[in-house]
Amino acid sequence: xxxxxxxLPEWRALVEHxxxxxxxxxxxxxxDANRFARYSIAHGELLLDYSKHYLTDETVRLxxxxxxxxxxxxxxxxxxxxxxxNTTENRPxxxxxxxxxxxxxxxxxxxxxxxxxxxxxxxxxxxxxxxGAVKGATGRPISDVVNIGIGGSxxxxxxxxxxxxxYAAGQPRVHFMSNIDGAHVQAVLxxxxxHATLAIIASKTFTTQETLTNANSVRxxxxxxxxxxxxxxxxxxxxxxxAAQAFGVGKERIFEFWDWVGGRYSLWSxxxxxxxxxxxxxxxxxxxxxxxxxxxxxxxxxLAHNLPVLMALLGVWYGDFHGTATHAVLPYDMRLKRLPDYxxxxxxxxxxxxxxxxxxxxxxxxxxxxWGAPGTNGQHAFFQMLHQGTQLVPADFIACCKPHHxxxxxxxxxxxxxxxxTEALMRGKTADEARVELQAQxxxxxxxxxxxxxxxxxGNRPTSTLLLDALTPHALGALIALYEHKVFAQSxxxxxxxxxxxxxxxxxxxADRILPELAQDTRVTTxxxxxxxxINYTKSKW
Ligand code: G6Q
Numbered sequence: 001x002x003x004x005x006x007x008l009p010e011w012r013a014l015v016e017h018x019x020x021x022x023x024x025x026x027x028x029x030x031x032d033a034n035r036f037a038r039y040s041i042a043h044g045e046l047l048l049d050y051s052k053h054y055l056t057d058e059t060v061r062l063x064x065x066x067x068x069x070x071x072x073x074x075x076x077x078x079x080x081x082x083x084x085x086n087t088t089e090n091r092p093x094x095x096x097x098x099x100x101x102x103x104x105x106x107x108x109x110x111x112x113x114x115x116x117x118x119x120x121x122x123x124x125x126x127x128x129x130x131x132g133a134v135k136g137a138t139g140r141p142i143s144d145v146v147n148i149g150i151g152g153s154x155x156x157x158x159x160x161x162x163x164x165x166x167y168a169a170g171q172p173r174v175h176f177m178s179n180i181d182g183a184h185v186q187a188v189l190x191x192x193x194x195h196a197t198l199a200i201i202a203s204k205t206f207t208t209q210e211t212l213t214n215a216n217s218v219r220x221x222x223x224x225x226x227x228x229x230x231x232x233x234x235x236x237x238x239x240x241x242x243a244a245q246a247f248g249v250g251k252e253r254i255f256e257f258w259d260w261v262g263g264r265y266s267l268w269s270x271x272x273x274x275x276x277x278x279x280x281x282x283x284x285x286x287x288x289x290x291x292x293x294x295x296x297x298x299x300x301x302x303l304a305h306n307l308p309v310l311m312a313l314l315g316v317w318y319g320d321f322h323g324t325a326t327h328a329v330l331p332y333d334m335r336l337k338r339l340p341d342y343x344x345x346x347x348x349x350x351x352x353x354x355x356x357x358x359x360x361x362x363x364x365x366x367x368x369x370x371w372g373a374p375g376t377n378g379q380h381a382f383f384q385m386l387h388q389g390t391q392l393v394p395a396d397f398i399a400c401c402k403p404h405h406x407x408x409x410x411x412x413x414x415x416x417x418x419x420x421x422t423e424a425l426m427r428g429k430t431a432d433e434a435r436v437e438l439q440a441q442x443x444x445x446x447x448x449x450x451x452x453x454x455x456x457x458x459g460n461r462p463t464s465t466l467l468l469d470a471l472t473p474h475a476l477g478a479l480i481a482l483y484e485h486k487v488f489a490q491s492x493x494x495x496x497x498x499x500x501x502x503x504x505x506x507x508x509x510x511a512d513r514i515l516p517e518l519a520q521d522t523r524v525t526t527x528x529x530x531x532x533x534x535i536n537y538t539k540s541k542w
Contacts, residue, residue, distance in 0.1 A: 008069050047466070050314060189221055206238045291480060311489075328371060333399060353367070398467075
C-alpha cells in the first residue's frame with residue numbers, strides 16, 4: 001500500500017507532469033530569453049539562480065501545490081512559535097528564537113530574555129579575551145583558545161570561524177579539536193603554550209565520550225605546565241551546568257544553552273562563543289541578524305518566491321521524481337571549504353530518516369547523500385563524473401561577487417570557472433559540435449569517429465547558483481539559515497522529524513561494549529566473526 005504522501009493527488013500530478021514533459025535545458029533557455037529573470041530571486045545580499053533546473057511555470061505551480069497540501073505555512077508557524085514538533089524527544093525546536101528580536105514564549109516564559117543574558121555573558125568574556133585581560137593560572141594572557149566539541153558542537157563554529165577569518169583580529173587564535181583520534185589532540189596542542197591556552201568544552205549533554213576524553217587529555221597537558229589550577233584555563237558551553245562544574249569549570253565561565261536548541265542548529269547559542277572570540281561579538285551578532293532576515297523571509301514570502309521552500313522543492317523534485325541519489329555542494333570560495341561538511345550533518349542527520357513522524361515506513365526517497373568540495377579544486381578531481389558520468393547529480397554552486405583579498409585577477413578566474421561549469425553542465429556538447437571541433441584539428445575521419453563518443457557531453461545537468469554579495473558575517477548568517485529552513489521544508493514534504501537523530505545511538509552503544517574487550521587479554525568471541533576477527537587481529541598487533 002502506498003504512503004499518505006504518494007497517495008496525494010498533488011504527488012500524482014507531479015508524477016504525471018514528469019512523465020509527460022521533456023525537460024531540455026538548452027531548449028528551455030533558447031525558447032525564453034527571460035528565463036534567468038523568471039527563475040532567480042534576490043533577497044538581501046543573496047541571489048538564487050534556479051533557472052538551470054528542470055522546471056517550467058507548471059512545475060513550480062505543482063511543487064508549490066504539494067507544499068500547500070503538506071501544510072507548509074502552518075508547519076513554519078509551528079516551528080517558529082515553539083510547538084513541541086520534535087515529537088520523539090518531546091521538545092520544541094527554537095533555534096530561530098536565538099536570533100529573534102521579539103519575545104518568543106515557551107511555557108509562559110519569554111526565552112529571548114535568557115538568550116540576551118547569555119549573549120551579554122558571551123560579550124563580556126569574548127571582549128576580555130580579545131583585550132588580553134583574561135590570564136592563565138601563571139599570569140600569562142590567553143593567546144590561544146581551543147574549542148573541544150564534536151558534531152553540532154564543532155561544525156558550525158568551525159565553519160564560521162574559517163569563513164570569517166578576514167574579520168578576525170588575530171588574537172586570540174581559535175582552534176578546533178573534535179576527533180577522539182589522539183593524533184588530532186596532539187596536532188592541535190603541538191604548537192600551543194599551555195600557560196597561554198584556554199579550552200572551551202562545548203557539549204550540550206556534557207556526556208559525549210570524544211569531547212570528555214579530549215577535555216581530560218587537555219587538562220592533563222595543562223596540569224603538567226600550570227599545576228593544579230587548570231580550572232582557570234577552561235570554559236564550558238553546555239545545557240548540563242552541573243557536570244561542567246563537576247569537571248572543574250567555574251560557574252561564571254559556564255555558558256548555558258537549552259534543550260530546545262538542537263546540536264546541529266546550535267551555533268546561534270553559546271556554541272557560537274568561539275566565533276565571537278575570533279571575530280568579535282558585534283560581527284557574531286551581525287551573523288545572527290543575517291539569519292533573522294532569512295527567518296522573516298521564510299515566514300512571510302509566498303511559497304513560490306520563498307528561497308528555502310524553493311530549494312527544498314527542487315531537492316524533492318530530483319530525488320523523488322528523477323531518481324537522483326546525491327546532491328553536491330560546491331562552494332567557489334576557499335573560506336567556505338567546510339560548508340559541505342556542515343551541510344552534510346545538517347541535511348543528512350536531520351532528514352536521513354526512513355519513517356515518518358507517525359512511524360509509517362516511507363515509500364519514497366528522503367535525504368540524498370550530500371557531498372562536495374570547493375571549486376576550482378573539484379574541477380581537477382571529480383567534475384569529470386558530473387559532466388560525463390552515468391548519474392544525474394544536482395548541485396549548488398556558491399560564490400561571492402566580491403572577495404576579501406586584493407588579488408582581483410584571481411577572483412575573476414575563480415568566478416569565470418564557476419559560471420563556466422554551470423553553463424557547461426547545462427549545455428553540454430552535442431556530437432555535431434564535437435565533430436566540428438575535431439575536424440578543425442585536421443583529424444582523419446577514422447580518428448575522428450574513434451574519439452567522437454568521448455568528446456560528447458550530454459549536458460542537461462541541473463544546478464542552482466547562489467551568489468553572496470560578499471562573505472560578510474551578515475551574509476553567512478543568511479546563507480546558513482537558508483539551508484536550515486530548506487532542510488525543515490523538506491522534512492515537511494517528507495513528513496519526517498528533522499530534529500531527532502536516533503540513528504547515531506546504536507554504534508555508540510556497541511563501542512561501549514567493545515572498549516573493555518580491547519583491554520582484556522583473552523580472545524573475544526562475543527560478536528559476529530568479522531567483528532571478533534578485527535578486534536582479535538588488532539590486539540595481536542599491540
Ligand atoms: C547534532 C547532534 C550531534 C551532537 C554531538 C555532540 O544535532 O545531536 O552532532 O551535536 O553528538 O553532542 P554534545 O554537544 O552533547 O557533546
